[in-house]
Amino acid sequence: MITIALDAMGGDHAPEEILKGALEAVKAFPVKIILVGPETLLKKKIASIGDFFKYPQITIKNATQIVEMGESPAQSFKKKPDSSIRVGLNLVKAKKADAFVSAGNTGAVMATSTLVLGRIKNIDRPAIATVINIHKKPFVMLDMGSNVDCKPKFLYQFAVMGTFFCKLILGIDNPRVGLLNIGEEPDKGNALTLATYDLLKNSSLNFIGNIESKEALCNKADVVVCDGFVGNVLLKFGEGVIGLVFDFFKKEWKTSVIAKIALLLLAPALKRFKKDVDYEEIGGAPLLGINGVTIIAHGKSRAKAIKNAIKIAQQAVETNMVEKIAYAE
């Protein structure tokens, strides 16, 4: 059975929602979970949350330190050798766990994963791959913030890794790779995308050309490649725009009785829409390119997102994703 080291202290709703997520996961999948965090605290929380005693698949590994959300990744690595992130990743390195899942400080999870587990040898830079799932048609976008200054070959490697992720985790045959750009024509773009275009065109990947950000949302590609600065800014902008829409409804709800009635009638549909564009449905972004499986869950993750992140970790391990990326030519 696969063993997942789970950062019990990472994220805005830790440890409660993380523990609940672990419980949901062992009920749903055949996995063992090692909760990583302060043992005394976790034992106390567990007692108050649920019937953990029924699930011997869940154990605890003590870690006395916690990396805060705003902390510098480099600093936290130096100063907190017994953090839940570091201890969890050490479990993977020591082969006591097969994968690590955390909703904690993204920069720290990324840096510590790279430092503890190392990079896959033909990959220059690990990348965060985010699954965007609109209308039940998921696609993966990378890099979403790990590498803010990229060379063309990094983007090419992102495309290779994204292709494996799509095949193995999302079950998409021959994934279509698109290069995020300001226009579809091959001569559009900045120095980085122009050079990357040529690399991708001459590769064995299923490269479909440049793709505009608007088109990416219409599932025109399965793997959308961009540098981490663009990816990160875009992802947050999307969250911001969706936020505007829901803020608007909230305001209407408060100020107008008619709007209230309408929104009540629309509630099931809006719920479906939210589900359609919701990160919780996928739950975690894999850090691709490291020598091991790390899944980064959203800082706002609740139990369901954690459960789904654990599922992605399990699939990545079962399908030997890391080995396949390592032996890609």
Next chain:
Amino acid sequence: MITIALDAMGGDHAPEEILKGALEAVKAFPVKIILVGPETLLKKKIASIGDFFKYPQITIKNATQIVEMGESPAQSFKKKPDSSIRVGLNLVKAKKADAFVSAGNTGAVMATSTLVLGRIKNIDRPAIATVINIHKKPFVMLDMGSNVDCKPKFLYQFAVMGTFFCKLILGIDNPRVGLLNIGEEPDKGNALTLATYDLLKNSSLNFIGNIESKEALCNKADVVVCDGFVGNVLLKFGEGVIGLVFDFFKKEWKTSVIAKIALLLLAPALKRFKKDVDYEEIGGAPLLGINGVTIIAHGKSRAKAIKNAIKIAQQAVETNMVEKIAYAE
């Protein structure tokens, strides 16, 4: 009275909506408008559209060629010396018009403006500034696609130009300048934003630091500075996300009677929301940094957007925006 050269042949709804926009503009503002395009065609259209004869402020300047939306800017400049874009800008250069407005091929308008009118001497690269107007609190973002590879000093110059635009056209005193970035901390960002941060920090601008894309939507800065690749990708992504929302409602409308009733009740609110996030309310993006006033309207512009673009052109001329940018230290 200020004279605007208006590209009658630019945009998806040309010439009809452009002509209607001209008519609305002269009814609303004290401007003269020179419609630029094939004279015979325009005369015919005018006769069918409205009471143009009552408005001698509207005249026609013949231009026999049209730049198509997909055409290469460089090619169109070489091959179409009598295009409505070129002829319109020649009117500005010859001081027969004070400003040029076009909803046509953005790249061609940009390139032709730069080639015909020239750059302001202390500006390295002209930039497209887009006004984003959420909840009636507009802010300006630039560059939105003119410069896909930027140096820090270009971004600094964008900040200077954006500040003037905010003061003169949007009427904002001491505009807050934010640098679009992946985090708020000064040490966050890519090589470009890190170097730009220092330039802005040591300038006389009202620099408030880095701003995340999500926060930009909450009116935390009046001028948001980014390179043209990021700006363009972001703008289209925002349009795409809003599109998803409205597509969703359209689907619900078709498939559910309850949703139909709810949407009918919500209609006035949704209309307000659309207006709140609508480019038509502003109408045009100025091309800042050239020796003259060019306003680029959205390709989808209808009469109202054209009218509003003309208004921006008029304000830019009246406030001597170009001269003020030219003499900024």
